[in-house]
Amino acid sequence: MPARRALAAAALLAAGALLSPMPADGATTTRLGQRYAIVATLDVSSGRLDAMVELELTNRSPSAIDHVNLSVVPRALGYLAMNDPVTVDGADVATEWTTSINLRVPLDDLAPRETVTIEMPFQLEVGLSPDAFTARTSRANGVLSFGQWFPIVSIDHEVYGMGDPQITFTAESIRLDLTTTTPLGRDAVACPGLVSAPATTGTSWTCESTSVRDFSFVVNPRFRLTERDVDGIALRVYTETVGGGTTADLASEALVGLADAFGEYPWQDLVLAEVGSGGGFSMEYPRMIHLTRGKVADRYVVYHEVAHQWFYGQVGNDQQREPWLDEGFADFSARWLMGIGENQCSTRPVDSEVFAWPAGPLTGGDWTSCDGYFHAVFYRSTELLNTVRAAMGNDAFFDAMRDWVRHHRFGFTTASQLLRHLQARADVDLAPIFAAYLGDQPPPAPPTRSYRLD
Numbered sequence: 001m002p003a004r005r006a007l008a009a010a011a012l013l014a015a016g017a018l019l020s021p022m023p024a025d026g027a028t029t030t031r032l033g034q035r036y037a038i039v040a041t042l043d044v045s046s047g048r049l050d051a052m053v054e055l056e057l058t059n060r061s062p063s064a065i066d067h068v069n070l071s072v073v074p075r076a077l078g079y080l081a082m083n084d085p086v087t088v089d090g091a092d093v094a095t096e097w098t099t100s101i102n103l104r105v106p107l108d109d110l111a112p113r114e115t116v117t118i119e120m121p122f123q124l125e126v127g128l129s130p131d132a133f134t135a136r137t138s139r140a141n142g143v144l145s146f147g148q149w150f151p152i153v154s155i156d157h158e159v160y161g162m163g164d165p166q167i168t169f170t171a172e173s174i175r176l177d178l179t180t181t182t183p184l185g186r187d188a189v190a191c192p193g194l195v196s197a198p199a200t201t202g203t204s205w206t207c208e209s210t211s212v213r214d215f216s217f218v219v220n221p222r223f224r225l226t227e228r229d230v231d232g233i234a235l236r237v238y239t240e241t242v243g244g245g246t247t248a249d250l251a252s253e254a255l256v257g258l259a260d261a262f263g264e265y266p267w268q269d270l271v272l273a274e275v276g277s278g279g280g281f282s283m284e285y286p287r288m289i290h291l292t293r294g295k296v297a298d299r300y301v302v303y304h305e306v307a308h309q310w311f312y313g314q315v316g317n318d319q320q321r322e323p324w325l326d327e328g329f330a331d332f333s334a335r336w337l338m339g340i341g342e343n344q345c346s347t348r349p350v351d352s353e354v355f356a357w358p359a360g361p362l363t364g365g366d367w368t369s370c371d372g373y374f375h376a377v378f379y380r381s382t383e384l385l386n387t388v389r390a391a392m393g394n395d396a397f398f399d400a401m402r403d404w405v406r407h408h409r410f411g412f413t414t415a416s417q418l419l420r421h422l423q424a425r426a427d428v429d430l431a432p433i434f435a436a437y438l439g440d441q442p443p444p445a446p447p448t449r450s451y452r453l454d
């Protein structure tokens with residue numbers, strides 16, 4: 001027990017207080033400076049990755065914290081081994097798994113503005129992932145995709161088979177130095193922020209991404225690269241089964257159209273990469289999109305995933321508690337660009353949480369029926385947003401949304417903030433519209449949810 005806390009405990013005992021000197025669940029925050037340097041060696045033929053994460057963590061909250069929560073989704077998939085100790089500033093610490101994916105790392109009272117370095121060695125043995133996870137960390141047809149693959153600052157939460165299982169907060173930088181055990185062609189590694197790659201064939205790639213809430217990459221020795229410049233943004237499309245031209249065209253249209261609708265795209269590049277699986281769902285990461293084989297050139301899917309670069313990549317939210325904040329806007333944006341309206345048959349509240357649909361930790365759930373997740377959270381959100389847009393008028397609605405994105409860029413938002421913002425920018429009362437689409441009770445808080453917003 002640190003001296004300061006021992007004194008506090010003594011004082012409380014002396015006063016006869018029955019209070020615990022620290023809350024049972026400890027003190028933490030998500031207001032943290034995060035800089036990740038990951039050094040990894042990948043054996044493509046076996047799907048084995050040996051990695052060391054060095055995380056420089058700075059407490060940007062006004063209070064001392066005694067632990068940090070890190071999300072490690074590959075543990076739930078059965079891919080993770082962490083045989084060597086985690087260290088904080090070079091000293092071994094006793095970590096604890098509080099859910100199947102949440103690693104609690106103790107910190108010895110990290111004061112405001114103080115920085116520590118956490119080192120975490122880990123190994124992944126990647127296999128074919130089930131259901132919604134095929135475009136995340138998975139291995140199929142000789143392609144290795146890495147999404148939600150390394151320990152990252154999060155809130156203490158559990159993996160779930162519906163929706164997106166990981167909630168993250170913007171890091172200053174995430175850098176990967178990747179070595180492959182056999183030489184590969186330079187275009188075999190698709191990652192955002194490519195810093196260096198072999199001239200033709202080699203074993204070493206470096207990628208660094210700044211102001212991002214996650215980092216993903218895809219490795220396929222048979223990748224072909226299609227490149228475009230879209231108003232100064234470097235677009236790179238990596239495909240195997242189709243040429244990348246159609247995908248690049250679609251992504252270019254989306255980048256231009258969405259910058260017009262919601263404000264500038266803030267990064268220097270956008271990467272789209274085909275994964276090995278045909279089934280499952282394509283997946284968004286900051287500056288990076290993983291496309292399943294059946295959807296590489298699908299107009300809706302490419303537009304939807306590019307829209308997540310605004311809603312998720314730039315403006316964050318809790319994708320388990322309020323998934324409509326990113327999925328609703330991604331669906332709305334894709335349909336807006338396509339010039340089509342919503343098409344839904346749900347009666348469920350748009351603001352349902354993913355837990356409203358029974359599912360296993362990694363599989364199952366009703367994604368597609370009228371009563372399912374897509375119709376309620378994706379398509380019915382679009383109906384709500386189109387109704388709000390019609391009530392406000394296009395100019396007021398998109399002006400308000402551009403201000404929303406600019407104000408919350410790289411931050412973390414809630415539905416109540418968004419609704420207040422839209423109402424403040426509307427000449428009409430939006431309450432009847434909100435009441436028609438949103439649940440009238442605030443969603444119950446899962447037991448381990450307490451976090452501060454940026």
Ligand SMILES: [Zn+2]
Pocket residue numbers: 304308326327330
């Ligand atoms: Zn989506």
